[in-house]
Amino acid sequence: MSSEKGVTMSKKLTYMEDLVGSEIASLANDEALLAKALERFSSAASNQVLSETFQYMAKESAHYAEQLAQGLSPKVPGSSRDSVKGIIEEGQKLLKNVGDPLLADVKLLAVAQRLMGFQVAAYQAALPLSRILNRSALVLVCQAAVESKTRSVQDLQSVGLHHLYWRASWWNEEPNGTWERVKLALKEDWEKTKEHLGIHATDQEEHKDAPQPGPAFRYGYGAALHYRDLEWNEETISFLRSHYGGVWNERAGKQIERGWLYSREKHA
Numbered sequence: 001m002s003s004e005k006g007v008t009m010s011k012k013l014t015y016m017e018d019l020v021g022s023e024i025a026s027l028a029n030d031e032a033l034l035a036k037a038l039e040r041f042s043s044a045a046s047n048q049v050l051s052e053t054f055q056y057m058a059k060e061s062a063h064y065a066e067q068l069a070q071g072l073s074p075k076v077p078g079s080s081r082d083s084v085k086g087i088i089e090e091g092q093k094l095l096k097n098v099g100d101p102l103l104a105d106v107k108l109l110a111v112a113q114r115l116m117g118f119q120v121a122a123y124q125a126a127l128p129l130s131r132i133l134n135r136s137a138l139v140l141v142c143q144a145a146v147e148s149k150t151r152s153v154q155d156l157q158s159v160g161l162h163h164l165y166w167r168a169s170w171w172n173e174e175p176n177g178t179w180e181r182v183k184l185a186l187k188e189d190w191e192k193t194k195e196h197l198g199i200h201a202t203d204q205e206e207h208k209d210a211p212q213p214g215p216a217f218r219y220g221y222g223a224a225l226h227y228r229d230l231e232w233n234e235e236t237i238s239f240l241r242s243h244y245g246g247v248w249n250e251r252a253g254k255q256i257e258r259g260w261l262y263s264r265e266k267h268a
Helices: 002-044 048-070 082-097 101-132 136-165 176-197 201-206 215-226 234-243 250-266
Strands: none
Touching: 002 048, 002 082, 002 101, 048 101, 048 136, 048 215, 082 101, 101 136, 215 234, 215 250
C-alpha cells in the first residue's frame, strides 16, 4: 500500500514539475515577445516620455526572459500565450489604422497596461507553484517581476495622467523656437566647459553628461520657472517627483536637477 502511495506521489510530483516548467517556459517566451513589442511601441510613440517608458519596460522584459530561461532545469519547451499575442497584435494593428499621434499614444498606453496587468497575474499564479517545489530561485524572480510589473502599470498610469490625458498648468510645450534657443545655449555652455576642462574631441566619448533638453531636463527647467519661491532640496525633489509623469530614475533625476539649476542660472 505504501509502495502504491509512493508511486502516486511520484507521479503527482512529476506532473507538478512539468506544470511549473511549462508555466515558466511560457512566461519566458511571453517576456521575450514583450521585449520586442515594447521596442516597437517605443519607436512608434510620439510622446518622448511614453517612448522612454516603453524602452525601460522592454529592457526589463528582456531581463526577466533571460532570468526565467536560466531557471528552467531541465529546459521545457513552452509557447507564448495566445492572450499575450492577441494584445500585442492589437497594438500593432492600431499603429497602421490610427492617424492621430495623440490617439495612437493613448491606445498604445492602454495596450501596454493590459499587457503588464496580464503579466502580474501570470507571475502571481506561478509563485505558489514555484514554492510547492521549493524552487527558491524562481520564487525570487517571480516576486521581483510582480513588483516590477506593478510599478510599470503605475508608471504608465502616471505618464497618461501627466503627459497624455492632463498636464499641470505650467507644464506646457514651449514654442519650438524657444527650445531651439535653449539647445543652442546649452551647446555653447558645454563647449565652453569642455574647453575649460581641456576635453578634446577624442575624449568626448568619455564625457556624455552634457545637459540635454529632453523631457526630464525640460521638466526641471519649466518647474524652476514656475516655482520661483522654491529651492532645490529634498522637499522640492519629493514634490517634483510626485508630479513627474515619466520614470524617475537616477538619470532622469540628474537631468531634472540640471534643468532646474540651468533655468535658475539663466533667469536669476
